[in-house]
Amino acid sequence: MTAYPHLLAPLDLGFTTLPNRVLMGSMHTGLEDGRKHFAALAAFFAERARGGVGLMVTGGFAPNIEGWAKPFAGTLATSGAARRHKEVTDAVHAEGGRIALQILHTGRYGYQPLCVAPSRLQSPISPFAPRELSARGIERQIRAFVRCAKLAREAGYDGVEVMGSEGYFINQFLVTHTNKRTDEWGGAYENRMRLPVEIVQRVREAVGPDFILIYRLSMLDLIPDGSSWDEVVTLAKAVARAGATLINTGIGWHEARIPTIATSVPRGAFAWVTKKMRDTLSAEGLTIPLVTTNRINTPEVGEQILADGCADMVSLARPLLADPDFVRKAREGRAADINTCIACNQACLDHTFKNQLASCLVNPRAGHETTLLLRPAPASKRYAVVGAGPAGLAAATALAERGHEVHLYEAAAQIGGQFNMAKKVPGKEEFSETLRYFGRRLEATGVVLHLATRADAHTLAAQRFDAVLLATGVTARDPKIPGQDGPNVLSYIDVLLHGKPVGERVAIVGAGGIGFDVAEFLVTPPGRSPTLDLHEWMAEWGVADPGAVRGGVVRAQPAAPARRVTLLQRKAGKLGKGLGKTTGWIHRAALQMKQVEMIGGVNYERITPQGLFVTYGEQRKDGQLIECDTVVLCAGQEPLRELEAPLRAAGIAVHLIGGAHEAAELDAKRAIDQGTRLAASL
Ligand code: NAP
Numbered sequence: 001m002t003a004y005p006h007l008l009a010p011l012d013l014g015f016t017t018l019p020n021r022v023l024m025g026s027m028h029t030g031l032e033d034g035r036k037h038f039a040a041l042a043a044f045f046a047e048r049a050r051g052g053v054g055l056m057v058t059g060g061f062a063p064n065i066e067g068w069a070k071p072f073a074g075t076l077a078t079s080g081a082a083r084r085h086k087e088v089t090d091a092v093h094a095e096g097g098r099i100a101l102q103i104l105h106t107g108r109y110g111y112q113p114l115c116v117a118p119s120r121l122q123s124p125i126s127p128f129a130p131r132e133l134s135a136r137g138i139e140r141q142i143r144a145f146v147r148c149a150k151l152a153r154e155a156g157y158d159g160v161e162v163m164g165s166e167g168y169f170i171n172q173f174l175v176t177h178t179n180k181r182t183d184e185w186g187g188a189y190e191n192r193m194r195l196p197v198e199i200v201q202r203v204r205e206a207v208g209p210d211f212i213l214i215y216r217l218s219m220l221d222l223i224p225d226g227s228s229w230d231e232v233v234t235l236a237k238a239v240a241r242a243g244a245t246l247i248n249t250g251i252g253w254h255e256a257r258i259p260t261i262a263t264s265v266p267r268g269a270f271a272w273v274t275k276k277m278r279d280t281l282s283a284e285g286l287t288i289p290l291v292t293t294n295r296i297n298t299p300e301v302g303e304q305i306l307a308d309g310c311a312d313m314v315s316l317a318r319p320l321l322a323d324p325d326f327v328r329k330a331r332e333g334r335a336a337d338i339n340t341c342i343a344c345n346q347a348c349l350d351h352t353f354k355n356q357l358a359s360c361l362v363n364p365r366a367g368h369e370t371t372l373l374l375r376p377a378p379a380s381k382r383y384a385v386v387g388a389g390p391a392g393l394a395a396a397t398a399l400a401e402r403g404h405e406v407h408l409y410e411a412a413a414q415i416g417g418q419f420n421m422a423k424k425v426p427g428k429e430e431f432s433e434t435l436r437y438f439g440r441r442l443e444a445t446g447v448v449l450h451l452a453t454r455a456d457a458h459t460l461a462a463q464r465f466d467a468v469l470l471a472t473g474v475t476a477r478d479p480k481i482p483g484q485d486g487p488n489v490l491s492y493i494d495v496l497l498h499g500k501p502v503g504e505r506v507a508i509v510g511a512g513g514i515g516f517d518v519a520e521f522l523v524t525p526p527g528r529s530p531t532l533d534l535h536e537w538m539a540e541w542g543v544a545d546p547g548a549v550r551g552g553v554v555r556a557q558p559a560a561p562a563r564r565v566t567l568l569q570r571k572a573g574k575l576g577k578g579l580g581k582t583t584g585w586i587h588r589a590a591l592q593m594k595q596v597e598m599i600g601g602v603n604y605e606r607i608t609p610q611g612l613f614v615t616y617g618e619q620r621k622d623g624q625l626i627e628c629d630t631v632v633l634c635a636g637q638e639p640l641r642e643l644e645a646p647l648r649a650a651g652i653a654v655h656l657i658g659g660a661h662e663a664a665e666l667d668a669k670r671a672i673d674q675g676t677r678l679a680a681s682l
């Protein structure tokens with residue numbers, strides 16, 4: 001008996017049977033680009049094959065240079081390249097896994113000067129205008145897709161995924177927003193859809209019947225002038241007839257201004273779109289298996305989606321970065337041990353967009369499987385870890401996993417440190433998953449946990465530990481504003497952790513990650529979060545039924561803000577610049593919808609019972625009273641490490657990690673990574 005009968009059921013594709021309904025969706029890790037990373041890429045996929053996922057899809061490989069996402073992006077266009085891929089496919093097959101190669105032609109999204117498109121229309125997310133393809137040029141692209149698929153078969157892949165969504169090359173042909181052609185590739189929809197149908201048909205002819213061919217279909221474009229529902233259904237039927245084995249769901253073009261995978265997006269938020277397609281196709285007697293995707297991060301969510309008949313498979317990408325053993329743990333009844341993806345994007349997508357290798361905030365081993373190893377320690381030692389925030393939790397559990405005796409001291413009554421505040425912010429509910437995971441890890445690895453215990457240097461020294469790891473975190477920075485001791489001034493800790501009452505009009509000093517979080521918390525009515533209510537979230541962002549409106553976008557209808565909030569910083573320029581590369585715009589847009597006023601370039605002169613008095617610029621001109629009932633201080637942090645000096649004086653080896661090491665730009669990604677790497681080295 002399993003709690004996940006639908007998720008763990010095999011899927012018969014006719015010529016092969018997948019062991020379960022979990023597809024590891026395509027994700028660019030950076031390991032695809034350049035041959036030097038192939039051994040690491042093989043280890044990355046082998047570990048996930050071992051974890052039992054039914055079918056994996058690689059990050060995108062371009063079929064030719066015109067299709068590059070960036071200069072010298074991973075390409076599969078020659079037999080020599082195919083031979084190198086063998087290292088990946090052999091490693092996966094040795095673990096009993098299956099893997100398909102994604103063919104990704106980025107079209108006008110290419111961040112490179114050779115990019116091509118149906119029409120010469122530059123995208124808002126690339127500085128390069130594409131070259132408009134001639135009819136012969138289009139034929140060359142189709143041949144490149146076919147060649148790439150044949151080479152994938154030669155390289156030992158079990159299939160290919162033709163990337164037809166997210167606003168990439170194929171998608172650009174489908175809609176008039178990007179296709180202004182007047183030849184047989186533009187105009188009427190049957191012309192615009194000719195490209196994907198032709199590609200699927202000719203790939204199928206080239207690879208034979210016993211090769212998985214996934215077509216990733218944009219079911220909801222989330223852009224004005226996107227495809228109508230009738231067009232999407234017409235295309236689904238055509239690619240099924242043309243030889244696709246599975247149809248995967250694509251949600252939202254990259255240029256869409258609606259979040260689709262961020263942590264504030266409700267779990268399984270788009271499964272209804274795939275269900276709509278599945279119902280439509282089955283009403284017409286078509287039974288091609290459909291894959292649904294986006295924000296499916298636990299076995300329970302996947303199971304429910306499948307049980308509700310939304311799809312035949314669920315695609316999880318980032319959750320398999322967070323935990324390669326997701327499926328195995330679900331199968332073994334150990335779902336509570338899964339390290340859940342919190343959809344933060346901080347170490348995966350944000351890295352990719354900064355041209356860094358992708359990893360995972362909650363699992364720093366992701367992408368580093370060959371270098372970051374938690375091997376059994378040659379000799380067991382005794383360690384004290386002080387502070388059970390992300391850094392301390394990561395270090396303590398990794399040390400104990402390696403066989404050391406570990407004592408973890410925490411002054412508060414519960415583990416989690418700053419995460420206990422983050423999880424209270426509407427749209428950040430997922431952060432509590434990491435605390436659940438670490439709670440289980442502490443038990444499983446046998447860490448001795450001392451809660452509500454403020455460790456002092458004397459006691460620690462007396463215990464004769466081999467070393468003490470200080471993960472004591474941070475303390476709020478004092479901005480030293482005259483009047484800040486008044487009763488109308490609170491710190492972010494008062495607001496988020498202690499739930500102190502806050503007035504109707506609020507000024508927030510400091511617009512870093514925490515200033516934004518506090519603003520989000522204060523504009524949302526208590527106990528409410530659109531992330532936990534799909535209909536409210538859809539209204540908030542203007543997501544609609546694509547059957548009713550092209551592309552599924554309507555005017556956003558955000559709920560009225562619970563308070564009038566002004567968010568301030570001393571730096572001139574746009575607020576929120578330092579937020580995550582792929583999520584900063586979402587935080588800014590969310591606060592703008594709640595009429596939060598954002599002001600940069602201020603000097604904080606004084607706080608009075610009437611509010612916060614600021615001036616502007618170096619001349620401290622144009623004094624202005626920002627009338628408010630409460631001022632909340634979110635002015636950053638300083639490291640908290642008062643134990644360091646006395647411990648060192650007592651001759652104890654001390655290591656500083658997380659915020660205690662450096663508070664500037666502190667984040668959980670650095671804290672967990674640092675804690676894990678230190679533990680791996682001791
Ligand atoms: P932060 O990002 O360092 O921001 C501190 C803010 O305070 C800045 O706006 C800064 O802007 C201002 N400030 C600095 N010194 C000041 C002073 N003496 N007086 C008045 N204002 C001052 O720190 P944080 O917001 O506390 O966040 C801490 C870390 O947690 C972040 O770095 C982030 O990595 C992580 N976090 C991230 C997120 C997220 O990405 N969504 C959310 C929460 C936390 P000015 O100097 O221009 O005034």
Ligand code: SF4
Nearest residue numbers: 341344345348360361
């Ligand atoms: Fe998920 Fe964040 Fe890890 Fe990316 S970095 S896989 S979003 S937990």
